[in-house]
Amino acid sequence: MSALLEAVGLRKTFRARGRLVHAVEGVSLAVAAGEALGIVGESGCGKTTTARMLLRLEEPTEGGIRFDGADITKLHGNALRPFRARAQLVFQNPFDALNPRFTIRRSLTEPLRNFGVAASEHRERIDAVLRRVRLTPPESWLDRRPHELSGGQLQRVVLARALVPEPRLIVADEPVSMLDVSVRAGILNLLREARDALGLAAIYISHDLALIRYVCERTLVMYLGQVVEEGPTAALIAEPAHPYTAVLVAAVPVARVDQNRAALPVRGSLSDAPPTAPGCTFRDRCPHAMPRCTADTPALRSISGDRRVACHLGDLP
Amino acid sequence: MLLSVRGLRVNYASRAGVVRAVDGMDLDVPAGSITGLVGESGCGKSTLGRSLMRVLPEAGRIAGGQVMFEGRDIAALGEAAMRAIRWRRLAFIPQTAMNALDPVQRLRAQMLEVLTERGGLRRTAALARAVELFRMVGLDPVRLADFPHQFSGGMRQRASIALALALAPVLVIADEPVTALDVIVQRQVLDVLRDLQSRLNLAMILVTHDMAVVAYACDRVAVMYAGRVVEAGPVADVLERPLHPYTMGLTHAFPDVHGDMAALVPIEGSPPSLIDPPPGCRFAARCPFAQARCVAHDPAALAYASDHVAACWRADEAAELRGLAATPSTWIAA
Known part of the structure; x- marks a missing residue:
């Protein structure tokens, strides 16, 4: 399966109050047509910055992005327009994503006009897309x-x-x-249907592994700007290889009475100052930390055909 | 019963007419337990919380009913009498901690203000109490010197819990206290609430739209729909043997991190207008099991098992309906 979008070694450094902030530190990923990839982690892990770089809403400080075989890392302005039409962001907050003064017709016409679709095709495209998201009959919306x-x-x-x-x-x-909650399932089902029907590649970003599991076959777990684990979503939840993934799995509440109320296997919080290199950035919070975790930075290594983890546990030196 | 709400009605004036945000609500909150109040946007759950604190926005007013709390009807108390029990007997934790915290004051000053001015403590006693409160919610007392913006989201929510508990209330109303937080921090804040509840023998009303949060943190639950409680009881009973189709729908509406990967079932449609609500059951228009009587007549809330109440004409058939509710095709609108 060849990748539609491929990113290698993405880094993003911001300057904030005179200090350098490393928001993303070397993320590589690929997603193929018809595939859904999840990126999971907490606020501040770099998942949103990664997504913004993939959509070229931010320029990477380092690294490369290829879309459909073409290098888009350094494109600007008009040169980016064809890519903009082919890679779209679904906004998080529907209450402020739409112009309140625009009719639905106008909100849906703008992108068509922006991307140079002939006016004669607008109505047909808009009707089709409204049917796809089950706002029917289209004329009533x-x-x-x-x-x-x-x-x-x-x-x-x-x-x-x-x-x-x-x-x-x-x-x-x-x-x-x-x-x-009552309407979330409807939106997730629509996203799944659209991907299957149109053969879209999709990237979902969330802090919630239950949601990611429902829509993504493969998932990256990010912690402090780095990918700490990657693999098929079901396997990664059933048997987390990274201690941080285990925490994310244990933290998701379930609507059952017989749930695990044991303390989370983690110390401290993300807001504590992370330890400096070398070594694992999760080591101060990790229940399994060993001397080696302070001495060497764990690299992302393969643990089975399609799973990778950046952790020294289970790795013989 | 520590708190007993009977027939409460709360109206908002709006240009389009009077919105009956809470319209004949009953709720019992026993001492020393966490009661979840669950429902979707606009069901009246936050209005209920604000009514208990008597901090409704200007357009809102309590239009009827009783709110008995420690032998007094809060719905009828004058503002002076209310001020005497607010913070001291019942306290509030808002969804966004920044609404509880003053961005330009250090946490220490904010804690001291509540403890000295409202609580009547002397400064040294108040300082000691502030340190104790920070420890109770898992914050390092050194951080009392910080401003709220120096805190992460989870730390701010802990600070707003500490502030709510300052004067040792017996009932705390927490309005979506973890909704804006990431899963790990959410879990840590819920653990703080559960720990405090048991250590201090607090009663708590936890307002949320998330059944999973109720399952994790609550002892009892009341499910609200369109201004009323449609089902209430111990969490285990309501989750395992829901009697109301709306509750059944909620339990199938969101993915489970470990359960089977069956298709999720949204509850199609939206709640009715509360300006001119329909005469029968308010869920009838979205209910796959609705019959003629459901549309015509409003079902009364009745106890179907000990301590397990529901307002549904077909609650007697709940066992059968639960089986049907687990099938996605049941919920697809005809």
């Missing part, structure tokens, strides 16, 4: 404005707006976190 819609309906419009330019990749950053 076209002239409504955002304030007339519920959160779930708004998120369908946001999804329609991302799909209307007929992208080949969609990136969704916490696509349902602002919605009520």
Whole structure:
């Protein structure tokens, strides 16, 4: 399976109050058409910055990005337009993603106009995309404005707006976190259907492994700007190889009474100053830390055909 | 019963008409336990919390019913009497900790203000209490010298819990206290709440839209829909043997990190307008099991098992309906 989008060694450094902040430190990933990749981690782990680089909303400080075989790392302005039409972001907050004064028709026409689709095709494309997100019949939705819609309906419009330019990749950053639980499933099901029907590549970003498991076959776990584990989502949840993944799995609450209430296998918090190199950045919080974790920085290594982990546990020196 | 809400009605004035945000609500909160109040946006759960604290926005007013708390009807108390029990007997933790914290004051000053001005402690006693409160919620007392912006989201939420507990209330209302937090921090904050509840024998109302949070943190749960409680009881009973189709729907609506990978089932549609609510069961329009009587007549809340109440005409058939509710096709609108 050849990759539609491939990123190698992405780094992003910001300057904040005179200090350098390493938001992303060497992330490599690939996603193929028809595949959904999850990126999971807490606020501040670099997952959103990674997504913004993949969409070229940020320029990487280092590293390369190829889309459909072409290097897009350094493209700017007009040279990026074809890519912009093919790689779309699904916004997190449907309540402020749409212009409140625009009708649905106008919100969906703008991207078509921006990407140079002939006006004669607009109506057909818009009707088709509204049917795809189950806002039917389309004509009853076209002239409504955002304030007339519920959160779930708004998120369908946001999804329609991302799909209307007929992208080949969609990136969704916490696509349902602002919605009520009762309507989240509807949006996730639509995302799955759209991917299957259109053969889209999809990247989902979330702090919630339960959500990621529902929509992504493969997942990267990020901690402090680095990928600490990567593999098939089901395997990574069933048998986490990195102690941090184990914490993320244990932290997800489940709607059952017989759940695990044991203390999380982690110390401290993300806000504590991370330890400096060399060594593992998770070592101060890790229940399994050993002397080697302070001496050597663990590299991402293969532990079976399709699983990789950056941890010394189980690795014979 | 520490808190007993009976027939509570809370209205908001709006240009479109009177919104009956809470419309005949009953709720019992026993001492020393955590009661989850679960429901979707606009169901009235946050309005209930604000009504208990008597901090409704200007357009809102309590239009009827009783809120008995420690022998007094809070719904009828004057503002002076209310001020005497707010913070001291019942306290509030908002969703966004920044709403509880003053961004331009150090945490120490904020804690001292509550402890000395409202609590009547002397400065040295108040300082000692502030240190004790920070330790209780798992914050290093050194951080009392910090401003809120120096805290992470989870630390701010801990600080707002410490502030709510300053004057040792018996009932704490927490409005979506973990909704804005990442899973790990969410779990840590829930653990703080559970630990404090048991150590201090607090009663707590935890307002949330997430059944999984209820399952993790609560002893009892009341499920709200369109201004009313449609089902209530011990968490184990309500989760394992839900009686109301809305509760059944909620338990299938979101993925489980370990369970089977069956397709998720959204509850299609939206709640009715609360300006002119329909005459029958308010869930009827979204309910796959609705019958003619459900649309015509409002079902009363009845006890179907000891301590397990539901307002559904078909609650007697719940065992059968639960089986059907687990099938996605049941929920796809005809």
